[in-house]
Amino acid sequence: MRLFSPTAIFRRVTNITPEYLHGHGIRALILDVDNTLTEHGSQELLPEVAAWLQRMRAEGIRLVIASNNMPKRVAPFARRVGLDYLAFCCKPSPLGLYRARRAMGVPRSAVALVGDQIFTDALGANLYGIPILLVQPMRQDTKPTIRLKRMLEKPILARYDKKGGLRYGWDAGQAQEICAPRGEPEPAPNAKAARPERRP
Numbered sequence: 001m002r003l004f005s006p007t008a009i010f011r012r013v014t015n016i017t018p019e020y021l022h023g024h025g026i027r028a029l030i031l032d033v034d035n036t037l038t039e040h041g042s043q044e045l046l047p048e049v050a051a052w053l054q055r056m057r058a059e060g061i062r063l064v065i066a067s068n069n070m071p072k073r074v075a076p077f078a079r080r081v082g083l084d085y086l087a088f089c090c091k092p093s094p095l096g097l098y099r100a101r102r103a104m105g106v107p108r109s110a111v112a113l114v115g116d117q118i119f120t121d122a123l124g125a126n127l128y129g130i131p132i133l134l135v136q137p138m139r140q141d142t143k144p145t146i147r148l149k150r151m152l153e154k155p156i157l158a159r160y161d162k163k164g165g166l167r168y169g170w171d172a173g174q175a176q177e178i179c180a181p182r183g184e185p186e187p188a189p190n191a192k193a194a195r196p197e198r199r200p
């Protein structure tokens with residue numbers, strides 16, 4: 001089960017802070033696109049995500065996109081945000097993550113993957129031996145295959161919570177500091193979500 005377990009869970013990508021990254025020795029991020037930086041299949045760039053990317057750059061965090069989706073979907077979005085990208089990178093295979101890390105010129109010990117899916121992103125990062133910063137999907141999935149995967153993710157996430165895994169961004173103060181939540185505030189996924197941060 002450790003191969004599927006997230007390192008930490010964030011409500012939105014915008015809840016990942018430079019302070020968190022610096023505190024964990026992370027100097028570079030490999031970024032998933034669908035349901036991480038934007039909604040599945042969308043080219044929309046939300047202002048808060050654009051601001052977050054800018055903040056990461058200003059803090060010296062290196063960034064690259066690695067998506068399992070096709071180049072015709074990934075390339076326009078990558079151009080829009082001004083990032084290099086790898087499309088069709090076959091996560092959970094570690095090969096795409098290796099190539100993404102090499103493209104940034106940083107050691108594996110300084111890289112983390114940001115993504116929304118357990119069976120591609122979390123498994124891939126764990127196989128490659130880097131932290132996986134899991135984000136809550138930006139929108140509920142409609143594709144039957146992904147909906148099935150979401151069902152299968154539930155016991156893994158429940159186990160993560162039961163073992164006291166860290167969640168960031170459900171604390172209203174923190175979420176509002178980084179980005180305005182979209183729509184109605186969501187309830188904390190469990191009673192432990194609002195407790196103070198502690199080091200893993």
Ligand SMILES: [Mg+2]
Binds near residue numbers: 032034036116
């Ligand atoms: Mg995704």
